[in-house]
Amino acid sequence: MTLLLTHYNYLVVVVLMMAGFFIVIAQGNLVKKLVGLNIFQTSVFILYISSGKITGGTAPILQDGITAYSNPLPHVLILTAIVVGIATTALGLALVIRIKKAYGTIEESEIQQRDHTC
Amino acid sequence: MLSHLPILQVILPLLGAPACLILGRGKLAWLFALLVSTLSFCIAATLLYTVYHHGVISYALGGWQAPWGIEYRIDLLNAWLLVIVSGSSTISLLAAQSSISTEITLDKQGLFYVAWLLCLAGLLGILATGDAFNVFVFLEISSLSTYTLISLGPNRQSLWAAFRYLIMGTIGATFILIGIGFMYIMTGTLNMADLAERLPSASESPTVFAAYAFILVGISLKLALFPLHLWLPNAYSQAPSIVTTFLAASATKVALYLLIRFTYTIFPSEFSQFIIPLADIFVALGIVAVFSASIAAIYQEEIKRAIAYSSIAQIGYMVIGLGIGGVLGLQAALIHVFNHALMKATLFMALAGIAVRIGATTLTSMQGLGRKMPWTSFGFVAGGLSLIGVPLTAGFISKWYLVSAAALAGRWPLVFLILLGSLLAIIYIWRVVEALYFKSAADNSPVKEAPLTMLIALWLLILGNVYFGIDTRLPVSISYEAATALVEGRP
Amino acid sequence: MLSGIYGFLSASFFVLMDAVDVAFTEAAVGSGISPLLMLLTVALVGRHEKQNPGRGLPALVLVTITGALLIIGTLSMPDFGSANAPAQTHVGPYYIEQSAAEIGIPNIVTSVLASYRGFDTFGEVAVVFTAGIGVLSLLMLKSSTPETPAVTSAHKHKILRIVSKILIPPILLFSLYVQFHGDYGPGGGFQAGVIFAAAIILYTMFFGVDIAQQVVSSALLRVLAAFGVLLYGSVGLVSMLNGGTFLDYSALADNPITGQHIGIIVIELGVGMTVAAVMVMIFYCFAGQVNTAREADE
Numbered sequence: 044m045t046l047l048l049t050h051y052n053y054l055v056v057v058v059l060m061m062a063g064f065f066i067v068i069a070q071g072n073l074v075k076k077l078v079g080l081n082i083f084q085t086s087v088f089i090l091y092i093s094s095g096k097i098t099g100g101t102a103p104i105l106q107d108g109i110t111a112y113s114n115p116l117p118h119v120l121i122l123t124a125i126v127v128g129i130a131t132t133a134l135g136l137a138l139v140i141r142i143k144k145a146y147g148t149i150e151e152s153e154i155q156q157r158d159h160t161c
Numbered sequence: 162m163l164s165h166l167p168i169l170q171v172i173l174p175l176l177g178a179p180a181c182l183i184l185g186r187g188k189l190a191w192l193f194a195l196l197v198s199t200l201s202f203c204i205a206a207t208l209l210y211t212v213y214h215h216g217v218i219s220y221a222l223g224g225w226q227a228p229w230g231i232e233y234r235i236d237l238l239n240a241w242l243l244v245i246v247s248g249s250s251t252i253s254l255l256a257a258q259s260s261i262s263t264e265i266t267l268d269k270q271g272l273f274y275v276a277w278l279l280c281l282a283g284l285l286g287i288l289a290t291g292d293a294f295n296v297f298v299f300l301e302i303s304s305l306s307t308y309t310l311i312s313l314g315p316n317r318q319s320l321w322a323a324f325r326y327l328i329m330g331t332i333g334a335t336f337i338l339i340g341i342g343f344m345y346i347m348t349g350t351l352n353m354a355d356l357a358e359r360l361p362s363a364s365e366s367p368t369v370f371a372a373y374a375f376i377l378v379g380i381s382l383k384l385a386l387f388p389l390h391l392w393l394p395n396a397y398s399q400a401p402s403i404v405t406t407f408l409a410a411s412a413t414k415v416a417l418y419l420l421i422r423f424t425y426t427i428f429p430s431e432f433s434q435f436i437i438p439l440a441d442i443f444v445a446l447g448i449v450a451v452f453s454a455s456i457a458a459i460y461q462e463e464i465k466r467a468i469a470y471s472s473i474a475q476i477g478y479m480v481i482g483l484g485i486g487g488v489l490g491l492q493a494a495l496i497h498v499f500n501h502a503l504m505k506a507t508l509f510m511a512l513a514g515i516a517v518r519i520g521a522t523t524l525t526s527m528q529g530l531g532r533k534m535p536w537t538s539f540g541f542v543a544g545g546l547s548l549i550g551v552p553l554t555a556g557f558i559s560k561w562y563l564v565s566a567a568a569l570a571g572r573w574p575l576v577f578l579i580l581l582g583s584l585l586a587i588i589y590i591w592r593v594v595e596a597l598y599f600k601s602a603a604d605n606s607p608v609k610e611a612p613l614t615m616l617i618a619l620w621l622l623i624l625g626n627v628y629f630g631i632d633t634r635l636p637v638s639i640s641y642e643a644a645t646a647l648v649e650g651r652p
Numbered sequence: 653m654l655s656g657i658y659g660f661l662s663a664s665f666f667v668l669m670d671a672v673d674v675a676f677t678e679a680a681v682g683s684g685i686s687p688l689l690m691l692l693t694v695a696l697v698g699r700h701e702k703q704n705p706g707r708g709l710p711a712l713v714l715v716t717i718t719g720a721l722l723i724i725g726t727l728s729m730p731d732f733g734s735a736n737a738p739a740q741t742h743v744g745p746y747y748i749e750q751s752a753a754e755i756g757i758p759n760i761v762t763s764v765l766a767s768y769r770g771f772d773t774f775g776e777v778a779v780v781f782t783a784g785i786g787v788l789s790l791l792m793l794k795s796s797t798p799e800t801p802a803v804t805s806a807h808k809h810k811i812l813r814i815v816s817k818i819l820i821p822p823i824l825l826f827s828l829y830v831q832f833h834g835d836y837g838p839g840g841g842f843q844a845g846v847i848f849a850a851a852i853i854l855y856t857m858f859f860g861v862d863i864a865q866q867v868v869s870s871a872l873l874r875v876l877a878a879f880g881v882l883l884y885g886s887v888g889l890v891s892m893l894n895g896g897t898f899l900d901y902s903a904l905a906d907n908p909i910t911g912q913h914i915g916i917i918v919i920e921l922g923v924g925m926t927v928a929a930v931m932v933m934i935f936y937c938f939a940g941q942v943n944t945a946r947e948a949d950e
Contacts (some may be wrong), residue, residue: 371725
């Protein structure tokens with residue numbers, strides 16, 4: 044039980060990650076796949092940020108009279124990762140638009156069908 | 162300036178890319194990209210020479226010492242890979258302009274070269290860095306540009322292939338990110354050398370085990386290791402031909418480098434030996450990859466696709482080398498990385514030449530080409546012989562070292578299986594040779610030889626295959642030194 | 653819509669954990685750009701959806717294995733919020749203790765981002781640039797398409813036009829504030845670039861892509877996107893010529909602290925430039941697709 048209390052943040056991470064990952068694999072709709080991928084990535088962001096938090100600490104901006112700051116390094120890493128995430132999403136969506144134009148559908152099963160018939 | 166070589170290696174193509182965008186389209190962009198790539202090949206060669214004679218080079222970016230700043234760390238292993246990647250980029254770029262002229266519209270050609278340089282910079286960045294998170298950043302640069310390059314392929318299937326690769330690749334990269342996060346949480350550092358120092362004290366912890374597992378799976382996705390290889394045949398067969406030549410010779414090699422780096426340098430050695438039976442897993446997966454992919458290759462009608470499957474099989478051989486382990490096994494894998502780059506580049510280059518002239522690379526469309534395009538067709542034969550492992554070709558050296566590593570480890574069934582795998586390669590190469598030389602074409606209209614730049618590139622590769630099949634001093638000595646350093650855990 | 657809320661939620665989550673800079677970015681990206689692009693895509697590809705059964709089970713198995721591995725991984729981690737965790741005792745504290753003396757700005761995140769790990773940020777800019785190149789190559793409109801007559805909705809809606817005129821200048825100002833205030837509070841080049849792009853995107857939504865392109869043309873955007881990366885890189889090159897290593901800002905001026913200041917301001921400018929240009933470029937590409945699709949329908 045204490046484990047649940049001290050690790051609740053990580054549990055959120057695990058649930059979000061599993062949900063996102065499931066959507067990516069199980070969904071046939073390409074846009075939804077990308078939404079799932081987004082959720083999957085966000086869960087990793089929370090994992091990193093959680094690791095930087097110190098109880099009683101404040102945001103890592105130096106001020107007089109404050110001694111405990113949260114660890115800035117994970118924040119920096121995740122800033123980078125968020126940007127990478129949106130870059131991937133944008134490229135993926137652009138691909139979806141082109142696929143819709145070329146195939147007339149964005150359902151995985153239908154695309155595979157159309158590739159095999161011609 | 163000489164001390165800045167490690168960083169110049171990466172920022173040259175990285176800054177070359179935006180400059181290339183401003184420069185414009187078509188021929189000018191091509192010449193510029195070729196120049197940048199050639200220069201970075203020269204830098205890589207100099208680095209290799211320096212490291213071989215004077216030892217490891219460390220370069221502190223931003224003037225901050227590791228582990229607070231990001232460090233570039235060049236040892237023999239990554240110097241060797243830097244030469245392979247920049248070399249295959251240069252030789253593919255030489256042929257690129259003629260090849261893409263038929264596959265990509267003029268207004269996108271400028272963007273094509275920009276994406277190419279970004280991809281090159283990403284791959285070189287992964288190799289050069291000594292920082293685990295920096296690996297992720299450059300992995301994404303190379304991945305996003307690779308998706309772009311693939312999507313520029315001539316058919317609509319290329320879009321679908323790029324999308325699937327994007328999903329798989331992003332999952333792989335996110336897995337690696339999770340693994341790096343776990344390692345960071347347990348050690349508080351991101352620098353590879355620092356991680357190697359601090360991980361052993363935490364190696365009992367399941368978190369480190371999970372970190373290793375996530376990183377392994379993530380890299381295997383990028384490496385297209387069986388059973389995570391499903392994206393590769395589509396991506397390779399649908400990409401523009403010359404992109405396939407470049408990627409086949411470089412991208413999976415970089416993933417293999419990461420596998421070696423994480424297994425040998427970063428994670429404690431007793432960890433990968435005792436906690437998970439990693440060596441056995443590698444050998445088993447490698448064997449399955451060799452056989453399933455070789456058999457799949459035999460049944461392909463589209464030859465680019467068949468050779469793509471063959472790549473999965475060859476990755477299997479490299480992973481078997483890792484699984485055998487020790488200096489010899491590792492050395493065999495490292496020699497094969499180099500030789501495989503040579504032979505795959507040759508094969509795909511020949512196919513690219515054929516695609517330029519007849520617009521397809523199916524088995525039936527290639528019938529009778531041996532007489533119409535003798536110089537190009539011979540390229541395929543030479544690459545094929547090397548792939549099979551015929552003496553006096555580079556491929557023979559690979560097989561020789563792999564087989565002797567297995568034999569010295571006393572694993573005779575493995576020796577047998579490796580040789581059997583080569584027999585399968587004979588079958589899928591022979592099918593093409595038969596079509597090229599022993600079948601007559603449906604129509605007898607003459608076909609021109611591949612464009613000159615492509616022929617030059619192709620024949621340079623053929624000469625490379627033969628040269629390194631005879632004079633093996635360079636790859637053998639470097640891979641030996643690199644493997645010894647890794648196994649002994651020298652920094 | 654839901655994903656927008658999700659973006660906001662995760663942003664507030666980050667604030668709770670003291671990651672104000674991250675929260676700022678996630679708010680801009682997660683509830684701004686990413687839903688916007690998603691909506692545009694859905695507008696293009698339609699909502700039509702099909703149930704395809706059969707994938708659920710293997711997916712569930714895979715996800716369960718991954719989840720189990722994750723739980724194994726997280727169980728033995730240090731407690732959440734613990735001050736004795738390795739991550740809090742090894743490299744992190746160095747930044748907190750030394751950055752005031754070595755860099756001289758209060759926002760530690762900016763110090764680490766722009767200087768200690770400046771090369772990661774350079775890579776990040778390159779990723780944005782790569783995505784821009786990718787989207788451009790996928791969705792670039794053929795230059796031969798005839799110019800559409802510039803009659804768009806905004807000309808009919810006077811209110812919208814006035815509202816936009818009131819809204820856009822403050823947004824642009826705010827983005828400049830964020831750009832240069834990043835040293836002291838949360839903010840920096842990336843966030844500023846996104847906000848700046850938001851202003852132009854707003855303008856585009858009111859007046860149409862064609863008119864917006866007359867103000868900020870695609871060719872200009874390309875040059876700006878490339879120039880931002882080059883600017884960042886050239887800071888590194890200059891510090892190399894001054895005898896430091898790549899991106900060693902201390903070599904930029906006689907006084908290392910001044911050098912750090914100059915370096916950080918210039919590279920943040922490069923980041924902002926590339927990010928703003930690429931975001932607008934991506935938006936143009938998506939919006940241009942919507943326009944051509946609409947014309948095809950009519």
